Amino acid sequence: MGSKERIQRLKDENRMKILQASLQIIRDEGLSSLSMRKIADIIEYTAPMIYEYFANKEAILSELAAIGYLKLAKKVKEAKEQEKTPEKQIEAMWLAYWQFSFDQKELYQLMYGIGAPCCEMQKTFQCTDSHTKLITDVIKEIMKDKKPSDELICRKYFTYWSIIHGLISINLVNKGNGDETNQQVLKDAIHGITRSLNN
Amino acid sequence: MGSKERIQRLKDENRMKILQASLQIIRDEGLSSLSMRKIADIIEYTAPMIYEYFANKEAILSELAAIGYLKLAKKVKEAKEQEKTPEKQIEAMWLAYWQFSFDQKELYQLMYGIGAPCCEMQKTFQCTDSHTKLITDVIKEIMKDKKPSDELICRKYFTYWSIIHGLISINLVNKGNGDETNQQVLKDAIHGITRSLNN
DNA sequence: GAAGTTTGCCTAACACTGTTAAATAATTTA
């Protein structure tokens, strides 16, 4: 019965189509005008069909966010691998994070709830294999002489994250586009925090 | 015709009632479950009546946000006035900002679009009489020996704001409540930036 | 005070939204 697999593959395809269509609508018309019926139009089904693939609308958004986390982790990892010293790595990683948030505005907003009463933040993803893990590892590397506690590392990560996320949020809401000035503020801040790691 | 004024006063009262009711609903049930009909229920009118006072739902949110800016500016001003040195002032002001965002979670989210596809950010308020003006004035005071350009001051303000707004956003989305660790990160960051103003 | 005009307010409706239950069409199994 090879058709079992064929049917499964078809189901997976439709799942994927739903996600793609959703993201497309969000990109084209904004999150607030994403509707089940519009998704259905694109995938050439009727709205109730979507419920065969996702429990509800929120589940779609949730899954899109999850995909976002994967994409982000990939970008951050690539950025890391192009530098040798931890200091350069951490700058590259945060710049990659920054870049991601502008290349994938909609996804980023979904992931971190800017302008969207969407899914709970995925705490599952925060530990293994995420950009968080990648970055905290480098922080640990930089601070290794001080034998920092996990709590301290976490706090340092938080400090980085806050300023970058803050900058991004402000830019997204203000419809900025990550221009020179902001990049300058960002780099300054990253350097400042990085310097503070070892004194 | 003193009744003209009486009627005007009644209209103003109703306007206020609508705003209060809206804020109450947002606080009790969240922004996403704010509806015109619910507002109407509370003020004991029917939904279409609200359109006599506000062009649409967004106008209500917009006005709530504007009220928020005023409240915030007041708090920041009070904080400033309780300290003498600019260094202490700036810390107090940002802590007041932080406090405001937790005391008035909903308002803050409205003002800065966290979890809300709401109104454009009010650029009108950014210049005179806002917390922004209050804070940049103090930054200017601290840096006065360097004769900084407006652009530099703006960038410094931005740096402060980013990390604080970032911390707040993360806390709001994660449903944190501004606990010790975060306050620590915040104070560290403020000190770090303040120190950087003069070297 | 009566007639006409304006105002305040409501009902009904439209075009949407997410979601569910029931009915129908297509496909697989016996």
Place this chain on the structure above:
DNA sequence: TAAATTATTTAACAGTGTTAGGCAAACTTC
């Protein structure tokens, strides 16, 4: 081919923001 299962749709519910039309009360003018 007949029965059972699965895929898909139609119809509906309860909710949303918003608009148009109508009724009744209040005010203005005569």
